[in-house]
Amino acid sequence: MSWMVWTLPTAGFFSGIALILAGMTIWQHFSPSIERKGFLPLSTTRGDRLFIGLLTSAYIHLGFVGFTEFHVLVATGVSAIWMVVLMRWG
Amino acid sequence: MIKTENNKAWFLVLPVFALVAFSAIIPLMTVVNYSVQDVFDAHTRYFVGTEWFTKMLNDPALQSALLKQFGFSFTILLIEVPLGIGIALLMPKRGWSASLCLVLVSLPLLIPLNVVGTIWQIFTRGDIGLMGWTLREMGVSYNISRNAVDAWATIILMDVWHWTPLIALLCYSGLRAIPEAYYQAARIDRASRWAVFRHIQLPKLTNVLIIGVLLRFMDSFMIYAEPFVLTGGGPGSSTTFLSQWLTTMAVGQFDLGPAAAFSLIYFLIILAVSWVFYTAIMNSQKEK
Structure with a gap:
C-alpha cells in the first residue's frame, strides 16, 4: 500500500465517502427514496x-x-x- | 402503486466494478493522496495540506490555459454542431451514394490523433505543405509557429475537419429514425423546408445532439495529441491547453503534488459539465 502514499486526512476522507455510500445503500433498502x-x-x-x-x-x-x-x-x-x-x- | 423490484441483478455488475476499481478508482485515490503531499520518493514525503490547490488555483498561466480551453471547446462546438447538422441533411438517404457518403464522411474519424496532427503539420508548412504553400503563393502571410492567430485558426480548422463527421453521423442516424409519416403530414400542410427542419427534424435530433455535444465537449476539453504535434503548444504558450500543462508538470518536471492537485480540479470541471449534460438528457427523455 505504500505506493499509494496514504495520509491520515485522505484515508479519513475516503473512509467517510465509503461509509456514506454504505449508509445510503442500507437506508435505501429499508426506506426506498421517492x-x-x-x-x-x-x-x-x-x-x-x-x-x-x-x-x-x-x-x-x-x-x-x-x-x-x-x-x-x-x-x-x-x-x-x-x-x-x-x-x-x- | 408499490412495485417489488428484484435487485439481485446488481451482483452481476461486480466484475465490472472490480475492474473499474483497479483501472480508475484506486489510481484516482492515489492522485488525491499525492495532491496533499510533496513527494520526493517512496520514503521522503511531506504533508502540505491544501497548499498545492491554493497555488494551482492562483497560477495565472493555468487560469489563462483554462480560459483558452473553454474558448476552444465552445468555438469548435459552435462550428461543428451546425456544420454537422448541415452535412447530415445534405447526405443522400439511400442507394450506393449513401454508402459512399458514409465512408467518405467517416474517414477522418478513423485516423489516429497524432497522425491527424502530423498530417496538418505537413499540410500547413510553407515549403512543402499544400495549404501553407498555396497561402504563401497567394501573398497571405501565414505561419503557425510564429503567429498565434494562425496557430489557433489551424487547430480549430483541424478539429473541425477531424470531428464534424462524428456530429454528422450521429445526426444522420437521428434523421433516418424519423418515420416517413411526419414528412407526409408536413407535405399535406404544405410546410416549408424550414418549417420541416424547425418542427420535425430538429426536435427529433435533440437527443443525439446532446450526446454529440457531450462527447465533443469532453474530448475537446481533454485535447492533447493534435495541438501537441501541430504546434507543440506554441508560439509561446498560446496553444498550450490544459492537458499539455498537466503533462509538462507531471512528467516533464516531475512536480507530482501540484500536478495531482491540478488534475483533481480538471476532473471536477469535467465531472460537473458531464453531470449537467447527463441530467439534461435524462430530463428530456422523461418529458416524452
Missing part, C-alpha cells in the same frame, strides 16, 4: 441530492482554499450545513 421536487430546479432522489451535494461541496472547498484566507475546515463546515439543507429541502 423522487421529489424541492428548491432545486429538477426533481431528485436522495442519491441525486447526495451527488449534487458532494460535487458542490468540492467546489465550495476549492473556492475557499483558492480565493480566501479561511482555514479549510471552515469550508468543510459550510459544506456540511449546505449538505444538510440540500438533503432535507433540495
Whole structure:
C-alpha cells in the first residue's frame, strides 16, 4: 500500500465517502427514496441530492482554499450545513 | 402503486466494478493522496495540506490555459454542431451514394490523433505543405509557429475537419429514425423546408445532439495529441491547453503534488459539465 502514499486526512476522507455510500445503500433498502421536487430546479432522489451535494461541496472547498484566507475546515463546515439543507429541502 | 423490484441483478455488475476499481478508482485515490503531499520518493514525503490547490488555483498561466480551453471547446462546438447538422441533411438517404457518403464522411474519424496532427503539420508548412504553400503563393502571410492567430485558426480548422463527421453521423442516424409519416403530414400542410427542419427534424435530433455535444465537449476539453504535434503548444504558450500543462508538470518536471492537485480540479470541471449534460438528457427523455 505504500505506493499509494496514504495520509491520515485522505484515508479519513475516503473512509467517510465509503461509509456514506454504505449508509445510503442500507437506508435505501429499508426506506426506498421517492423522487421529489424541492428548491432545486429538477426533481431528485436522495442519491441525486447526495451527488449534487458532494460535487458542490468540492467546489465550495476549492473556492475557499483558492480565493480566501479561511482555514479549510471552515469550508468543510459550510459544506456540511449546505449538505444538510440540500438533503432535507433540495 | 408499490412495485417489488428484484435487485439481485446488481451482483452481476461486480466484475465490472472490480475492474473499474483497479483501472480508475484506486489510481484516482492515489492522485488525491499525492495532491496533499510533496513527494520526493517512496520514503521522503511531506504533508502540505491544501497548499498545492491554493497555488494551482492562483497560477495565472493555468487560469489563462483554462480560459483558452473553454474558448476552444465552445468555438469548435459552435462550428461543428451546425456544420454537422448541415452535412447530415445534405447526405443522400439511400442507394450506393449513401454508402459512399458514409465512408467518405467517416474517414477522418478513423485516423489516429497524432497522425491527424502530423498530417496538418505537413499540410500547413510553407515549403512543402499544400495549404501553407498555396497561402504563401497567394501573398497571405501565414505561419503557425510564429503567429498565434494562425496557430489557433489551424487547430480549430483541424478539429473541425477531424470531428464534424462524428456530429454528422450521429445526426444522420437521428434523421433516418424519423418515420416517413411526419414528412407526409408536413407535405399535406404544405410546410416549408424550414418549417420541416424547425418542427420535425430538429426536435427529433435533440437527443443525439446532446450526446454529440457531450462527447465533443469532453474530448475537446481533454485535447492533447493534435495541438501537441501541430504546434507543440506554441508560439509561446498560446496553444498550450490544459492537458499539455498537466503533462509538462507531471512528467516533464516531475512536480507530482501540484500536478495531482491540478488534475483533481480538471476532473471536477469535467465531472460537473458531464453531470449537467447527463441530467439534461435524462430530463428530456422523461418529458416524452
